[in-house]
Amino acid sequence: MEAVKLGSATVGLKSNTHAVLIALKRASSELSAHQKKIIPIDTHIGIAIAGLTADARILSRYMRTECLNHKYSHDALLPVGRLITNLGNKMQICTQRYDRRPYGVGLLVSGYDDQGPHVYQTCPSANYFDCKAMAVGSRSQSARTYLEKHLDEFLDCDTDELIKHGLRALRDTLPNEVELNTKNVSIGIVGKNTSFKVFDEEGTAQYLRMIEGEEKRGGQPDTTGQDPTPPQPPPGGEGPQDPIPAVAMETE
């Protein structure tokens, strides 16, 4: 659970027709690339990870094989709820055996199937929750507050509005010096007639421009919450804090 809290923030929310994942990518040093946070699983499912990246890779590999096997044998997309149940069962085994450790990663799974869009949260404890919107990772309490405040607006949003809400929620988790830019933000979307895709830099830039002028709400990070800013590199997490990132866009 601690590993998830030390990973960088990610936000997931859904409307009546689409589900969106926004993630804050962290770079372990100025030299390295930002860690990829959103992983496509199938044409109708994608996940955002918070915690141990290696464990996330194993789980995403498992989810991909499950989806693919189902597609091969049934010529149909695996319903998201069933995938989550299988995943939960797999994760539970390592919480009960003496020689295994839990998977140290929390996932936000967004998917679309016949019953509509879904956002699920999974924990290393092997619990999973069907969510209307959720944020996990360090300093995510502010994002959750934003999501709770605007929960009723999400259902009827169009995709642009939905992504903007997600970006605003994510912005609330940032410390004062850091700004969202195309290098440290990842947006993934899936929905009706929309296969899961992660936007490239141009796509991300477009949405960042849309929320450019707005004031940051709840600017101060929530120090009374359970996610304190770690001054040292977090153990097993995604590396030391971001230094102030280089400005990605000429126009700023």
Next chain:
Amino acid sequence: MACMSKGDWYSPVQFWRSGPSPGSLYSFPGVLTAENTRFSQRSQAPITTGTSVLGIAFDGGVAIAADVLCSYGSLARFRDCPRVMHVNDNIILGAGGDYADYQYLKDVIEQKILEEECLNDGFSLKPKALHCWLTRVMYNRRSKLDPFWNSFIVGGLQDNEPFLGTVDKLGTAYVDHHIATGYGAYMALPLMREAVEKNPNMTQKEAQKLLIKCLQVLYYRDARSYPKFQIATLTKEGVTVEGPLTLDQNWEVAHMVRDGV
């Protein structure tokens, strides 16, 4: 380049897990010897068999019909064997060929439906999915030279559209609006095609009448058929499996046949 986990005094790393160990006899898996083929054989002939199955898609649903006979070679032995099954509210299935193999797969499919009901998540199996799954199963068995000696017709409503597909013992699968297996492929299919050409958007009653007419023709000409039959119909209102019904027969012409009865 995978570096295996370092062992230590307490748990030495295994050097070589499964496979021949030097110096000792090793029995390689999968080899056919007199010992392991004594009680099992492959590529058998079917014993108790059902004959043709007919299926047709009409405007708003599908219908599948088959007689209720299981022949023991040339003996008309079991005259009350249902060969059409109601899988769930979206799917009906008809089977010809070896009855034992059909009974086994019927149990497996019923178990699949049961597991889905236990999950209770609002999703129910759709006909295309069952058709695909059945194709995989049948093809897999034939590739082991131990086929399920059956031909299935899977029908139902896939996203409110009528779906009709077939799989045979080789794993050959296809989807069409009218399908017949066994002798039906030779005798009933041309009749069905002609009727559909004249009347592309059949109603349920017309489709059922067509199937019964084809079963009648098959009874006159297929030496392993029987005048009692079942017919299953699936529409969005639900599934009805009627049977066993009896075919009308007219043998008046028999005495005119020169060589025969």
